[in-house]
Amino acid sequence: MPKRDYSLLGADARRAVETGLAAADWYHTEVARKDMKALMQRANSPAIRDTIVLFACMIAFAAIGIALWPSLWSVPFWLAYGVLYGSSMDSRWHECSHGTAFKTPWMNDALYNIASFCMVRNPVTWRWSHARHHTDTYIVGRDPEIAIMRPPVFFKLIANFFGLFDAWNGWSRMLLNASGKIEAQEATFIPASEQPKVIRVARIWVLIYAATLALALAMHSILPLMVIGLPRLYGAWHHVMTGLLQHGGLADNVIDHRLNSRTVYMNRVSRFIYWNMNYHVEHHMFPMVPYHALPRLHAMIKHDLPAPNRSIAQAFAEMWPALRRQLASEEYFLKRALPATAKPYREDLHAAALGTAAQ
Amino acid sequence: MSQWIDACATDDVEEEDVIRFDHGGKTFAIYRSPDGQWFCTDGLCSHEQVHLADGLVIDYMIECPKHNGQFDYRTGEAKRAPVCINLATYPAKAEGGRVLVQIG
Ligand code: FES
Numbered sequence: 001m002p003k004r005d006y007s008l009l010g011a012d013a014r015r016a017v018e019t020g021l022a023a024a025d026w027y028h029t030e031v032a033r034k035d036m037k038a039l040m041q042r043a044n045s046p047a048i049r050d051t052i053v054l055f056a057c058m059i060a061f062a063a064i065g066i067a068l069w070p071s072l073w074s075v076p077f078w079l080a081y082g083v084l085y086g087s088s089m090d091s092r093w094h095e096c097s098h099g100t101a102f103k104t105p106w107m108n109d110a111l112y113n114i115a116s117f118c119m120v121r122n123p124v125t126w127r128w129s130h131a132r133h134h135t136d137t138y139i140v141g142r143d144p145e146i147a148i149m150r151p152p153v154f155f156k157l158i159a160n161f162f163g164l165f166d167a168w169n170g171w172s173r174m175l176l177n178a179s180g181k182i183e184a185q186e187a188t189f190i191p192a193s194e195q196p197k198v199i200r201v202a203r204i205w206v207l208i209y210a211a212t213l214a215l216a217l218a219m220h221s222i223l224p225l226m227v228i229g230l231p232r233l234y235g236a237w238h239h240v241m242t243g244l245l246q247h248g249g250l251a252d253n254v255i256d257h258r259l260n261s262r263t264v265y266m267n268r269v270s271r272f273i274y275w276n277m278n279y280h281v282e283h284h285m286f287p288m289v290p291y292h293a294l295p296r297l298h299a300m301i302k303h304d305l306p307a308p309n310r311s312i313a314q315a316f317a318e319m320w321p322a323l324r325r326q327l328a329s330e331e332y333f334l335k336r337a338l339p340a341t342a343k344p345y346r347e348d349l350h351a352a353a354l355g356t357a358a359q
Numbered sequence: 360m361s362q363w364i365d366a367c368a369t370d371d372v373e374e375e376d377v378i379r380f381d382h383g384g385k386t387f388a389i390y391r392s393p394d395g396q397w398f399c400t401d402g403l404c405s406h407e408q409v410h411l412a413d414g415l416v417i418d419y420m421i422e423c424p425k426h427n428g429q430f431d432y433r434t435g436e437a438k439r440a441p442v443c444i445n446l447a448t449y450p451a452k453a454e455g456g457r458v459l460v461q462i463g
Contacts, residue, residue, distance in 0.1 A: 023407055023408070036413075037376065037415065040415040040422075040424075041415075042417070098426075098427055099422075099427040099429075099439065100427065105439075127440055127441065128440075128441060131406075131425075131426040131441045134425060134426060135407060135425070135426075191443055193443065194440065286424070287424070287425065287426070287427075288414065288415060288422065288424050288425075288427060
């Protein structure tokens with residue numbers, strides 16, 4: 001097998017289009033229209049409650065962190081603030097990009113823009129990128145959001161627990177966009193009519209960072225950067241931890257989300273930070289079901305899905321050895337057993353692309 | 360002037376909902392608005408080829424089930440990215456418990 005080419009402009013991208021792997025019709029568990037309609041219903045109250053809790057905690061932790069600065073006693077408060085900024089905002093960015101968090105559109109858009117800023121993801125670029133991730137989930141050469149490419153680069157994965165590559169990428173893209181340019185691969189999925197918006201947002205962000213930096217210089221202190229910017233690094237670990245589990249070690253180039261996505265049962269705090277995206281197979285199969293309805297959707301369709309991982313630790317124990325095996329063999333992936341009640345994997349949809357399954 | 364075609368029974372669609380209708384090798388979406396009016400558009404989203412009838416009707420908006428692109432189904436106008444291209448619309452009406460559409 002030739003090496004995978006993850007470029008959106010490369011050989012695998014062309015092959016995916018030619019073979020029909022791109023923009024394919026994916027397997028869905030059957031759900032009655034009446035039930036799906038009920039699951040898709042929007043509500044404001046769960047997201048308003050969660051957003052008030054989130055911002056109240058952020059303000060409180062940052063205020064205590066500032067008050068105790070530069071004592072070591074401030075560290076736990078920065079760590080808590082950082083996780084809410086550098087990780088909770090990832091899931092808020094995600095859910096609001098789907099437009100499903102709130103019923104009221106301006107609320108989705110407002111939180112989406114704040115979260116995009118915190119995560120250093122241009123809200124226009126990433127709306128299109130995430131649409132592609134849902135159309136072509138883990139299709140090599142098509143999906144711009146493949147977190148673990150094969151063979152895995154462990155140094156990069158671990159460095160990203162501190163946001164190093166992701167944030168660097170975000171800030172350098174921001175500067176590129178602010179200079180009036182769009183990266184060539186991104187231009188493949190952002191329509192020309194939307195590209196001026198990418199540039200406008202990047203310029204506003206540069207101004208915000210410039211003001212923060214100026215304040216830090218005037219104060220001779222990194223304190224302003226502890227509030228804006230640096231939490232993207234020191235608080236990233238939780239979203240990377242949960243994000244790697246979404247698809248890590250599973251199949252690529254398949255058209256059945258049960259083969260390439262992972263549902264993991266998590267503790268309440270992680271579910272709050274992650275906004276229920278631990279129900280990841282369910283989310284990919286039915287992306288219009290809001291985060292607060294995912295536990296109900298899970299209960300409804302779990303008979304057709306591989307058994308969820310029981311905890312974050314257990315999921316890592318499953319995924320990590322698989323990633324290590326991919327170092328030796330790019331074709332290796334985990335293929336989890338389905339319960340007797342499930343319809344078989346739709347391997348016929350992508351038979352030509354499948355590698356060697358785990359035993 | 361093209362003919363009215365019998366698409367479905369009025370009881371087949373709840374208020375504020377949508378149903379798929381295939382005819383002549385094409386697929387359409389038929390909507391019943393919250394105030395009981397009938398509308399018809401192309402059945403596939405203009406972003407990618409996804410059936411809008413699997414989406415959610417909110418007031419006069421149909422949300423695509425794939426990426427939450429939104430259209431005003433009365434006019435076919437694209438209202439929310441990633442949809443940028445409007446849908447074609449077709450006349451629809453209810454008569455004697457049946458829904459009729461003028462397509463083609
Ligand atoms: S397929 Fe309809 S919004 Fe993308």
